[in-house]
Amino acid sequence: MRDTFWRDILTFGSLGSTNDYLKELARAGAPEGTVVIAREQTAGKGRLGRAWASPPGGAWLSLLLRPKIALEQAGCISILLGVALAQAMREEWGGSVGVKWPNDLYISSKVREFASSQSCPTGFRKLGGILIELSSQAERIEWLVAGIGVNVNNEPPAQVPATSLAHELDRKIALEEFFGVALKAIERDYQRFLIEGFDFVRRRWQELSILGGRVTVMQGTRSFEAEVLDLAKSGKLIVRTEQGLRELTAEEVTLT
Ligand code: BT5
Numbered sequence: 423m424r425d426t427f428w429r430d431i432l433t434f435g436s437l438g439s440t441n442d443y444l445k446e447l448a449r450a451g452a453p454e455g456t457v458v459i460a461r462e463q464t465a466g467k468g469r470l471g472r473a474w475a476s477p478p479g480g481a482w483l484s485l486l487l488r489p490k491i492a493l494e495q496a497g498c499i500s501i502l503l504g505v506a507l508a509q510a511m512r513e514e515w516g517g518s519v520g521v522k523w524p525n526d527l528y529i530s531s532k533v534r535e536f537a538s539s540q541s542c543p544t545g546f547r548k549l550g551g552i553l554i555e556l557s558s559q560a561e562r563i564e565w566l567v568a569g570i571g572v573n574v575n576n577e578p579p580a581q582v583p584a585t586s587l588a589h590e591l592d593r594k595i596a597l598e599e600f601f602g603v604a605l606k607a608i609e610r611d612y613q614r615f616l617i618e619g620f621d622f623v624r625r626r627w628q629e630l631s632i633l634g635g636r637v638t639v640m641q642g643t644r645s646f647e648a649e650v651l652d653l654a655k656s657g658k659l660i661v662r663t664e665q666g667l668r669e670l671t672a673e674e675v676t677l678t
Contacts, residue, residue: 427609428435428485432456438465440484441569448486448557448565454591456486459601470676479576480586481550481600483567485608488642489616496566497657497672498620500525500554502611503568503628507550509628510607517590524672527572539585540630546632547585549573554672555562573625574600588671597609603617624653633677637661640676 426458430452437443442456460482466474476482489499504521511519511527518530527550550572555566580582585615615623620644633650639661648661648668658669 426555427455427613428457428605429453430568431459432651433459433461435461437463439467439569440482441467441567442569444486445555446459452471452486454486457483459483460494463604465572467550467553467569469672472491474553475579476550476571477576477638479574479597481570481572481574481604483601483604485605487566487568487612488594489563489566489612491563492618493561494656496554496556496563496672497524498615498623498655499568499612499657500552500672501627501640501653501657502615502623503552503570503608503622505569505623505630506607507529507572507604508612508630509626510527510603511587514603515591515595516586517550517587519630521630522546522632523653524657527551529587529590531590540563547583548578549585549587549590554618559564570604572600572604593607606658620655624655627653637677639663639670640678641674660663 431440440460441457447456462478463476464484466476466482491587504525504527508519508527510523511517520528522528525611526548528546529549530545531547553569554566556566558628573584573586575588576586576596624631635651637648648663649662651662654660654669658671659669661670
């Protein structure tokens with residue numbers, strides 16, 4: 423699993439969080455393409471301070487990118503990663519994997535008895551998620567750590583409608599194979615994005631998105647109803663609310 427873009431693939435038995443570990447390396451000047459993988463995480467993180475269950479058997483990894491793009495475009499990377507992973511999993515293993523803005527990977531599950539919310543069509547369950555953390559200077563990105571968590575062979579947490587690739591495909595996927603497929607797809611789409619821009623990602627997102635028309639937006643302690651219209655060039659989600667059009671950023675909201 424070695425090629426020119428991904429280098430220094432560091433693997434650990436157990437880490438608190440691969441993102442936290444890689445952020446330290448990023449601050450110390452580690453190069454783009456550094457990868458940190460942990461067999462298990464003891465303090466895996468989701469967005470907005472949420473916890474991420476990371477027992478052995480899952481794919482828990484973080485990638486260091488140093489894209490020469492404006493801070494405003496950072497949301498594109500989260501979308502790009504989700505789309506690259508969803509498409510690669512579909513092509514490689516045939517599961518109906520979809521994306522839910524901003525950073526979730528869902529799969530149309532065999533287990534259908536759980537009713538779903540408006541923004542998650544019946545039968546879809548959470549397969550994985552992406553957590554972007556970054557540092558910027560003068561509105562340019564200095565480093566960006568992209569944390570990726572996918573339930574591959576692990577037991578997913580019971581409290582949420584989640585599932586694993588192994589459960590949906592009825593077979594285990596070697597983690598080495600998963601990392602190979604994921605890293606290849608991400609490298610390809612990332613390089614293309616840097617040359618061509620976001621349009622090809624946006625078009626694919628429109629095909630892979632599982633978001634229904636109406637969603638409930640949770641923002642801090644507030645919540646409001648909105649209609650999903652489109653993805654902006656910056657990766658923000660364009661919605662129509664009672665007050666008019668709004669662009670949502672991944673850092674501020676959760677859709678239920
Ligand atoms: C995410 O957050 O979906 C981003 C998860 C990123 C995890 C990776 S693992 C490698 C790297 N290192 C880290 O420390 N993190 C990254 P969010 O959208 O906030 O979703 C979090 C919510 O998903 C939780 O509140 C639970 O409801 C649910 N959840 C927790 N663990 C899960 C799991 N293993 N599978 C599915 N859902 C889970």
